[in-house]
Amino acid sequence: MIDVIKLTKIYKLKNKQVSALSDVSFTLKSGIGSLVGHNGAGKTTLIKILSTLVIPTSGDAFIEGHSVTREEKKVRELVGLVSVSERQFYYRLTAMENLLFFSSLQGLSITEAKKRAKEVLEMLNLSEWENVQYMKFSTGMQRKLALARALITDPPVILLDEPTLGLDPLSAREFRNVIKNFKDKTILFSSHYLKEVEELADKIILIKRGKIICEGNAEELKSKLGKVVEVKVREIPRGLERYAISLVGEPVLRLPEKETEKLKYFEDIREVEPTLDDVYAYMIGDEEDSIRMERVRRSWKAKE
Numbered sequence: 556m557i558d559v560i561k562l563t564k565i566y567k568l569k570n571k572q573v574s575a576l577s578d579v580s581f582t583l584k585s586g587i588g589s590l591v592g593h594n595g596a597g598k599t600t601l602i603k604i605l606s607t608l609v610i611p612t613s614g615d616a617f618i619e620g621h622s623v624t625r626e627e628k629k630v631r632e633l634v635g636l637v638s639v640s641e642r643q644f645y646y647r648l649t650a651m652e653n654l655l656f657f658s659s660l661q662g663l664s665i666t667e668a669k670k671r672a673k674e675v676l677e678m679l680n681l682s683e684w685e686n687v688q689y690m691k692f693s694t695g696m697q698r699k700l701a702l703a704r705a706l707i708t709d710p711p712v713i714l715l716d717e718p719t720l721g722l723d724p725l726s727a728r729e730f731r732n733v734i735k736n737f738k739d740k741t742i743l744f745s746s747h748y749l750k751e752v753e754e755l756a757d758k759i760i761l762i763k764r765g766k767i768i769c770e771g772n773a774e775e776l777k778s779k780l781g782k783v784v785e786v787k788v789r790e791i792p793r794g795l796e797r798y799a800i801s802l803v804g805e806p807v808l809r810l811p812e813k814e815t816e817k818l819k820y821f822e823d824i825r826e827v828e829p830t831l832d833d834v835y836a837y838m839i840g841d842e843e844d845s846i847r848m849e850r851v852r853r854s855w856k857a858k859e
């Protein structure tokens with residue numbers, strides 16, 4: 556179980572402060588949760604706080620009832636972290652040697668670690684790579700080895716920061732299948748792939764500029780949109796640029812029907828099945844994206 560209570564993180568830079576998280580609270584009792592938000596929304600910061608790598612400015616979070624600020628050692632035993640941001644493994648050591656090295660840091664005996672390492676490598680279809688140096692691993696295999704390391708102590712909570720980033724579709728699918736099978740663990744992952752989020756997550760947490768703006772399962776989030784429609788417009792009104800699905804020629808907008816009130820003119824209305832992309836555009840797609848999109852559209856028009 557992950558319990559986050561009023562977490563705030565302010566990074567102090569030389570002459571300014573960056574508010575990465577502000578008053579974030581949520582509970583993930585079990586199952587799979589997903590953090591979704593724009594670049595810089597605060598997802599990695601949250602995952603780092605939950606794995607005790609970053610200290611929050613205020614608030615606290617509890618992993619299986621243990622505080623990340625006051626019981627770091629205990630929390631580290633309870634959490635397995637998979638992240639791509641750090642240099643993770645020793646390049647010249649084999650998969651097995653790396654796993655033994657990291658599990659010794661976590662206090663496992665060599666015999667126990669070897670047994671667990673073999674089990675997790677087999678679970679992740681990496682057995683035949685056991686004695687191959689890490690430097691020869693593809694990105695997908697590197698990611699799987701990171702998961703193997705997180706699993707070696709069989710922790711109840713797994714945190715994954717963009718686990719399928721850069722993986723080819725088949726490797727990503729394989730990775731997702733592995734994650735789906737952890738029925739008895741609490742898993743929290745961040746992702747920009749909304750199809751993946753929909754496939755895996757029981758609970759989706761939408762974060763915008765360090766604040767939670769909505770949470771629920773995919774159906775609950777979609778139901779907040781009401782009907783979703785596609786319409787052709789002549790011009791995209793300011794503030795609705797994030798709904799554009801075609802900028803060339805006559806722009807097409809895909810948006811909640813209730814938002815069409817903001818359009819002076821539209822034609823060819825067509826109802827479509829809501830997706831998480833629609834939820835994202837409605838809840839998160841923000842002004843800056845809108846302005847950028849409008850710039851693209853204008854420069855395109857100018858070239859025509």
Ligand SMILES: Nc1ncnc2c1ncn2[C@@H]1O[C@H](COP(=O)(O)OP(=O)(O)OP(=O)(O)O)[C@@H](O)[C@H]1O
Binds near residue numbers: 575597598
């Ligand atoms: N060590 C740091 N020092 C200063 N600012 C930081 C630091 N780490 C993150 N930030 C800032 O905090 C904010 C949140 O960053 P974070 O990496 O948590 O976002 P994110 O949602 O994971 O983004 P992305 O999707 O791009 O990975 C950003 O404005 C970022 O620039």
